[in-house]
Amino acid sequence: MGTGGPATVRVGLAGLGRFGKLHASVLAALPGVELAAVCDPAESEVAAVAARHAVKGRYPSLDAMLAAEPLDACFLVTPEPLHAAQALTVLERRIALFVEKPLAMTVAEGEVVLAAADRAEVPLQVGFLLRFETRHALLKAEIAAGRFGPLVSLRAKRNVSRAWFPAYGDRAHPVYETSIHDIDLLLWYAANPCTAVYAVERNHARLTYPDACWAMLQFANGAVGIVETSWFVPAGAPANVITPDWHGTIDSELEVVGTDCSGRIRLLDGGLAVWQPELAAHPETSLWPESGGSIGGALREQDHHFIDRVRDGSASLIADAADALSGLRVAAAIVESARTGAEVRLAA
Ligand SMILES: NC(=O)c1ccc[n+]([C@@H]2O[C@H](COP(=O)([O-])OP(=O)(O)OC[C@H]3O[C@@H](n4cnc5c(N)ncnc54)[C@H](O)[C@@H]3O)[C@@H](O)[C@H]2O)c1
Structure with missing residues (x-):
């Protein structure tokens, strides 16, 4: 067309x-x-x-x-x-x-x-909707403009509600579920291929796939990345995902350190809090907020x-769809490294 x-x-x-x-x-x-x-x-x-x-x-x-x-x-x-x-x-x-x-x-x-x-x-x-989220996009613009200087490290955490794990724990490795967002962001910000991965995973809930995974990534330009995820945010944590069908917490943080600047994004600090008798609601206002009957963000x-x-x-x-494929290569390397306990090298 x-x-x-x-x-x-x-x-x-x-x-x-x-x-x-x-x-x-x-x-x-x-x-x-x-x-x-x-x-x-x-x-x-x-x-x-x-x-x-x-x-x-x-x-x-x-x-x-x-x-x-x-x-x-x-x-x-x-x-x-x-x-x-x-x-x-x-x-x-x-x-x-x-x-x-x-x-x-x-x-x-x-x-x-x-x-x-x-x-x-x-x-x-x-x-990869985080590429369309204002803070993540502004951080990308700053890095792309060269203001950070050479990147030193990139660290991303995505911990989510324990109650959600039964729906996903027999469906896909968490690297493909949660960490894939952060792998995508780190590749986007680093604008460089990932050349090596070392990862560790844990399976506490004993479903098919692990419920926690940490990975260290090395990029061709020398930057180092950490991508971590776990599914243990307790029910009492502030809820930032509040829809009629879906309720709980995404506790995500991102930090990028360059030789000249550093930047960070924290999802739970959206600024809006509504403390109800049974619930501390911190409604997320940037991803898919509903107001006036329609969804924005x-x-x-x-x-x-x-x-x-x-x-x-x-x-x-x-x-770019090709970036999604690059992310899949890193995800597969993380799963392989966590399984074998050995570093996995990727072609640059
Ligand atoms: N970008 C994000 O932040 C984000 C957040 C949540 C979920 N997701 C993604 O959205 C997708 C769906 O996740 P979800 O949490 O809504 O899962 P879900 O289990 O709540 O919904 C999946 C739906 O697909 C239906 N389905 C099953 N087999 C089907 C088939 N053959 N044809 C058509 N429909 C079928 C199921 O009946 C169910 O209604 C996943 O890829 C997930 O990773 C993305």
Whole structure:
């Protein structure tokens, strides 16, 4: 699709769980977008989301939706292990694709998806919404302008609610669930390939995947990174994720040290606190805040940016799909290092 794409972009959305419902609210309110169809094997979710946003197309599967609906773009907000195969199904039909993170669960699958998007000549974007969050974007601009000097270290923590782990602990290694955001940010800020990884993981809950993982990354320019995640934030911690379907805490911090400047971002310090009898609410105001009945923040910016790419047919200059593949390479190295206890070297 070249410049002068459709005046109204017809979008289909697959996956109507915690995050799919947020995308649905954003897409239903974006100007020039028709949320034309939704699908999910959970019939009740399809009925509820379709009724809330007056969506006409309601389907039990991606295949049924794609067979029946002429779509300009498709959003995949499905469980992580489904992404690669579903992405290929969408791209084979030459439909522009937004896929939530991670792009895929293996590097080989990620490469196949990128090649399919190239063949289809349609935009492909992966859900790294922190690139669209104001503080993270401003920090990137400062670093890119050279004000930090050579980077010395980058440290990212993403600890999340213990109560969320049962939903994910048998689904994907936490590196693909939480740390993939920070791997992406560190690669973006370092603007350099990661050349070596050493990682350690722990499994306290005894589900399929570990519930804590720490990784040290070395970059080609000499910068050193730390990416850490665990799923042990207790229920009594201030809640910053407060949606009708999803409730708990993302305790994330990021610090970048250069020879001339250092910068930091702390998610829990948003500035808004509402202490209720049973809950210390610190509602997050930058990622997907709801006000006046619609969702704004980074999620809206990201989805809007992708829709613009669908309209003009160009690749995203903010969230390049090739970067998502680089992130997958680092994620795979972290999993391998944590499994073997040995450093894993990556080709620069
Ligand atoms: N960017 C972020 O900050 C962020 C935050 C949360 C989740 N996510 C991502 O969003 C995606 C979904 O996560 P979630 O937390 O909403 O999970 P979820 O389990 O709450 O929802 C997944 C939904 O997909 C549906 N589904 C299962 N198989 C399907 C199929 N074959 N076709 C269509 N739908 C199917 C399920 O019925 C469910 O409703 C994941 O990739 C996750 O990593 C991203």
